[in-house]
Amino acid sequence: MTSPRHKKLPLEGVRVTDFSVVLAGPWVATLLADWGAEVIRVEPLQVFQPSTRGRSPRPPQAQIDTNHNWVFAYPNWKAGPRPWNQWPFFQAHARNKLSMTLDIRRPEGMEVLKRLASVSDIVIENNVPETIEKLGIDYPQLRQIKPDIIMLRMPAYGLTGPYKNFRSFGPHLEGTAGHTSIRGYSDTDPSMTEDVFFGDACAAATGAYATAIALRQLRRTGKGQLIELSQTESLIPFFGEFLLDYQMNGRVPGPQGNDLYEMAPHNAYPCRGDDTWVAIAVADDRAWQGLVRAIGNPPWTSEKRFSTQASRYEQRQDLDALVAGWTSQHDNRWVMEVLQNEGVPAGVLNNEEDAYNDPHLNARGFFPELTHPDCGTHRYPGIVWKMARTPNDIRTPPVTLGEHNDYVYKELLKVTEEEYANLEQAGHIGTEFPESMAGNA
Amino acid sequence: MIQHALDGLKVVDLTHYVAGPYCTKLLADYGADVIKVERPGIGDGARRLGPFPGDKPDPEKSGIFLHLNTSKRGIAVDFKRPEGIELLKRMIKEADLLVENFSPRVMPSLGLSYDDVRAFNPEVVMVSISDFGQTGPYRDYRGSEMVDYALGGAMYSAGLPDRQPLKLGGVVVSYLAGANAAAAAAVAVVGTAMRGEGDHVDISIMETQAGSPDRRVNMLVGYQYTGQVNHRGMLAPPPVRPCKDGYLNSQFGLVWMDRISEMLGMPEIKDDPRFVDPIEAAKPENAALFEEIYLGWLGDRTMREAWDAAQAAHVLSGPIYSFADVMADRNFQERGYWEDIEHPAAGRWRYPGLPFSTFGEPSKPRRPAPRLGEHTGEVLQQLGYSDAEVAALRGQEVIA
Numbered sequence A: 001m002t003s004p005r006h007k008k009l010p011l012e013g014v015r016v017t018d019f020s021v022v023l024a025g026p027w028v029a030t031l032l033a034d035w036g037a038e039v040i041r042v043e044p045l046q047v048f049q050p051s052t053r054g055r056s057p058r059p060p061q062a063q064i065d066t067n068h069n070w071v072f073a074y075p076n077w078k079a080g081p082r083p084w085n086q087w088p089f090f091q092a093h094a095r096n097k098l099s100m101t102l103d104i105r106r107p108e109g110m111e112v113l114k115r116l117a118s119v120s121d122i123v124i125e126n127n128v129p130e131t132i133e134k135l136g137i138d139y140p141q142l143r144q145i146k147p148d149i150i151m152l153r154m155p156a157y158g159l160t161g162p163y164k165n166f167r168s169f170g171p172h173l174e175g176t177a178g179h180t181s182i183r184g185y186s187d188t189d190p191s192m193t194e195d196v197f198f199g200d201a202c203a204a205a206t207g208a209y210a211t212a213i214a215l216r217q218l219r220r221t222g223k224g225q226l227i228e229l230s231q232t233e234s235l236i237p238f239f240g241e242f243l244l245d246y247q248m249n250g251r252v253p254g255p256q257g258n259d260l261y262e263m264a265p266h267n268a269y270p271c272r273g274d275d276t277w278v279a280i281a282v283a284d285d286r287a288w289q290g291l292v293r294a295i296g297n298p299p300w301t302s303e304k305r306f307s308t309q310a311s312r313y314e315q316r317q318d319l320d321a322l323v324a325g326w327t328s329q330h331d332n333r334w335v336m337e338v339l340q341n342e343g344v345p346a347g348v349l350n351n352e353e354d355a356y357n358d359p360h361l362n363a364r365g366f367f368p369e370l371t372h373p374d375c376g377t378h379r380y381p382g383i384v385w386k387m388a389r390t391p392n393d394i395r396t397p398p399v400t401l402g403e404h405n406d407y408v409y410k411e412l413l414k415v416t417e418e419e420y421a422n423l424e425q426a427g428h429i430g431t432e433f434p435e436s437m438a439g440n441a
Numbered sequence B: 001m002i003q004h005a006l007d008g009l010k011v012v013d014l015t016h017y018v019a020g021p022y023c024t025k026l027l028a029d030y031g032a033d034v035i036k037v038e039r040p041g042i043g044d045g046a047r048r049l050g051p052f053p054g055d056k057p058d059p060e061k062s063g064i065f066l067h068l069n070t071s072k073r074g075i076a077v078d079f080k081r082p083e084g085i086e087l088l089k090r091m092i093k094e095a096d097l098l099v100e101n102f103s104p105r106v107m108p109s110l111g112l113s114y115d116d117v118r119a120f121n122p123e124v125v126m127v128s129i130s131d132f133g134q135t136g137p138y139r140d141y142r143g144s145e146m147v148d149y150a151l152g153g154a155m156y157s158a159g160l161p162d163r164q165p166l167k168l169g170g171v172v173v174s175y176l177a178g179a180n181a182a183a184a185a186a187v188a189v190v191g192t193a194m195r196g197e198g199d200h201v202d203i204s205i206m207e208t209q210a211g212s213p214d215r216r217v218n219m220l221v222g223y224q225y226t227g228q229v230n231h232r233g234m235l236a237p238p239p240v241r242p243c244k245d246g247y248l249n250s251q252f253g254l255v256w257m258d259r260i261s262e263m264l265g266m267p268e269i270k271d272d273p274r275f276v277d278p279i280e281a282a283k284p285e286n287a288a289l290f291e292e293i294y295l296g297w298l299g300d301r302t303m304r305e306a307w308d309a310a311q312a313a314h315v316l317s318g319p320i321y322s323f324a325d326v327m328a329d330r331n332f333q334e335r336g337y338w339e340d341i342e343h344p345a346a347g348r349w350r351y352p353g354l355p356f357s358t359f360g361e362p363s364k365p366r367r368p369a370p371r372l373g374e375h376t377g378e379v380l381q382q383l384g385y386s387d388a389e390v391a392a393l394r395g396q397e398v399i400a
Helices: A024-034 A061-065 A088-093 A107-118 A129-135 A139-145 A170-177 A198-221 A231-249 A285-295 A309-314 A316-327 A332-341 A352-357 A359-363 A405-412 A417-425 B019-029 B063-068 B082-093 B114-120 B145-152 B172-195 B205-210 B216-226 B254-264 B267-271 B278-282 B284-299 B303-312 B323-328 B330-334 B376-382 B387-395
Strands: A015-018 A038-043 A097-101 A122-125 A150-153 A225-228 A266-270 A277-281 A346-348 A369-372 A376-379 B010-013 B033-038 B073-076 B097-100 B125-130 B200-204 B240-243 B246-250 B317-319 B339-343 B347-351
Touching: A015 A024, A024 A038, A024 A088, A024 A097, A024 A122, A024 A198, A024 B172, A038 A107, A061 B278, A088 B216, A097 A405, A107 A139, A107 A405, A107 A417, A122 A198, A139 A150, A150 A198, A170 A198, A170 A231, A170 B246, A170 B317, A198 A225, A198 A231, A198 B172, A231 B063, A231 B172, A231 B323, A231 B330, A231 B347, A266 A316, A266 B145, A277 A316, A277 A332, A277 B145, A285 A309, A285 A316, A285 A332, A309 A316, A332 A346, A346 B145, A352 A359, A352 B216, A359 B205, A376 B216, A405 A417, B010 B019, B010 B082, B019 B033, B019 B063, B019 B097, B019 B125, B019 B172, B033 B082, B063 B347, B073 B376, B082 B114, B097 B172, B114 B125, B125 B172, B145 B172, B145 B205, B172 B200, B172 B205, B200 B205, B205 B216, B240 B284, B240 B303, B246 B303, B254 B267, B254 B284, B254 B303, B278 B284, B303 B317, B323 B330, B376 B387
Parallel strands: A015 A038, A015 A122, A038 A097, A122 A150, A150 A225, B010 B033, B010 B097, B033 B073, B097 B125, B125 B200
Antiparallel strands: A266 A277, A277 A346, A369 A376, B240 B246, B246 B317, B339 B347
């Protein structure tokens, strides 16, 4: 790029107070932090919100040993003395953030919060609405402290309506938005369909968008605002075509497998080796001709039943078996390259190891190496958007609990040494959850 | 007068199909002045995707197009011709944002690379959305909804162990890229106000998956920490279970057992080591016993009854709704979520509402998706073209 580079990140000078938990809210904060906002996580030592810094504060080693899956993937399958600084779900989003500990349920904690809010531009939370209202930190109250504050509230269903206080993680509201009904194999029922966290990903990107446009408005008009984001209502638009089809034609689809727009071949195909796959998407005759050339024009490709896109779709099961017969003789990366050279959309199914070795992600610098005090040195998934004039790397590794208490209390909020000592004594300030907080996951 | 969040933001929209149009829909629905540019006689490919009323194809009645292009104005310009490019440049000169989702070689070939554009509008933010991004070895590869997910996302781990891996529903990967692009565009616009000059946002759909909170990043970090690759079925069994008339998805896990025991009306099990001790609960016979209790409870209840009972006990849960169920649900109706929009050719349909509310949200109903070339005359007039110039361009079939 020949354009001169910017010296500042676009959100430099923006301060975010972040009460969010689990996935969707924290990921809004990540997207803002990546582009320069100062995000301060406010984390109470007295409450452990499951699935935020772990399923539980101190999972027994025996539980990790019997659950060698990604939910318990602590470094080397061992929880150290501070497992809350090591949980992969948290570590994945906690870059570029600050952490302070504070219990706002007590009056002196609320006083600290007010001081923090008075120097913040944005407050983010994604709790059950009644929790925030009971704590006394909803928009009218924050506005009294900071008249031009922007507050993003993103509960599962919104701040009004019969489901206002319904409890939900992303996978549950994906059910209510209709997504789960169309995922899965066309011959299985929903009890065979596993959870995905797509709803969290949707709410995160949409929430970051909402916050950024409110920030533009603040800068132009001097006015802050409350943004109400119902996570379910932010996801329903992703199925607009299905909702219109239902109205236009009465269609109510079930699980779609890998079918899409009557493309064929359109599936994941097995390749040489153990559990290796390539995805191939043939949308038109041009791509079909490319596939035929790549396979080497075997006789079956000229059968009449495969001569049009419509007939190929009709015969897709037979076609899938024939294509799989070819792909299974070759390495998946070879199949991808051969097909791409013929102009056919194709890509290997990258597992985690493959992703870290992927030449394209590496060429684009997607996996920066970070060193973390409780986890050591690893490569992490990086910043999702690129801006040509604003080269951007992760500035700080995943934040540890209470890592920035000194900065936030003393430098930012000008708390005196005496006050600090009192707050520490009262259990607001610290870096560890109390020993009494054991718990299972 | 109501101030909409994006009042005064001028957007030139060269996008087509899903990811780009969802980005510019988000901008338009919150008040930006989005001019969608299509080619005469051809138009956005989404006009051919459907669904169509009565399954009768008609470029003005494609459901996905109608949905993705609300609140925009539309013009038809043949930008393969020099006169068309000149027109585009006049539009871009006055724009705050330029959004496109061509393959990466197209904009430079039109003389509209970021550097070209910056030369006559230094403040413009250009947003490019593509399968693999503007740089790197896959830059010129062909992607798709499923291919981008296969390479970037957690498809490898999705599905049953003895079956092929599964894509996500519909074209959600494309929609998510659009939402990311809108967020990046808005962040860059905020940056422009501070920094004085624009930027070129490069959204790779593959990267929006590789960096997605939808399992992928958690698994990627977990792999770094343990060296373990995630195969299908590692978190089996899936948590969805049948009730009388449908299915409910509930959150299990020992930390929630007090709530689950309350939901089941069996307070005694929250202290039963067979269900709450991590080692005991993992034993197949105890897991089977719990399953039996839970299935029995669900089998006595409708989806509605089971979900309400679960929520009364604060159990994280949700039903598996069909799209008919989504539209019939009382919560979205009572909140006034849906919006009926009349389109002159396609008729009146019920559209998904806004994903979030702001104090200056645009008044309903939103403007329907533009017919091909619907606002060509109006937009050219605003740009300062005379009637004679417009007539000449029409005569040469540069515009329609």
